[in-house]
Amino acid sequence: MKKCLISLLLLLAVACSNFSSIEKHRIGKPGESEMIMPLFTNQVPEELQLLRLKADPLRPRDIKSKLYTTLKSRMLATVLDTANTGVGIVAPQVGISKRLIAVQRFDKDGEPFEFYVNPVIEKYGEEKKWGWEGCLSVPGERDTVLRATQVVITYRDQDSWQIVRDTVRGFTAVIFQHEIDHLNGKLYID
Ligand SMILES: [Zn+2]
Numbered sequence: 001m002k003k004c005l006i007s008l009l010l011l012l013a014v015a016c017s018n019f020s021s022i023e024k025h026r027i028g029k030p031g032e033s034e035m036i037m038p039l040f041t042n043q044v045p046e047e048l049q050l051l052r053l054k055a056d057p058l059r060p061r062d063i064k065s066k067l068y069t070t071l072k073s074r075m076l077a078t079v080l081d082t083a084n085t086g087v088g089i090v091a092p093q094v095g096i097s098k099r100l101i102a103v104q105r106f107d108k109d110g111e112p113f114e115f116y117v118n119p120v121i122e123k124y125g126e127e128k129k130w131g132w133e134g135c136l137s138v139p140g141e142r143d144t145v146l147r148a149t150q151v152v153i154t155y156r157d158q159d160s161w162q163i164v165r166d167t168v169r170g171f172t173a174v175i176f177q178h179e180i181d182h183l184n185g186k187l188y189i190d
Contacts, residue, residue: 125150
């Protein structure tokens with residue numbers, strides 16, 4: 001009986017994700033996983049308000065939900081949208097205030113998009129360079145930003161939940177800085 005109860009509680013913990021009902025609605029059903037999500041921009045006050053929030057960390061039970069798989073798939077479809085392609089995207093840009101980012105790894109063979117859960121910049125390199133940046137949430141604008149040319153990031157492995165550390169250089173390091181700023185409510189125009 002006790003064993004049964006523990007199993008049931010574990011099952012419930014896995015089944016109950018941390019996504020709010022409005023977030024669940026925005027993510028949609030697994031059948032919609034190829035669909036582009038509407039981008040939140042600084043042009044709409046309510047959307048800017050969400051973009052300005054410090055996003056919540058993902059928990060292990062969120063990662064195990066179907067919503068997480070659907071969200072990743074739809075974020076990828078959105079950043080690859082041929083009408084408006086980007087090199088990185090964060091969950092808050094599609095109205096989900098969670099610490100999840102996708103970055104195009106220009107420093108890896110095939111330049112794949114990879115997802116990072118609860119990423120943190122642990123260390124900024126001393127060397128800094130000015131570079132042009134744009135943002136899917138700030139349409140029609142570009143500006144120069146001073147960024148470190150190398151960063152050390154940490155994040156949670158989505159399967160083992162272990163903390164992983166990676167040193168990233170060049171343009172990919174700039175994308176990580178831009179995307180992780182988003183998770184703290186900061187836009188590059190700040
Ligand atoms: Zn951006």
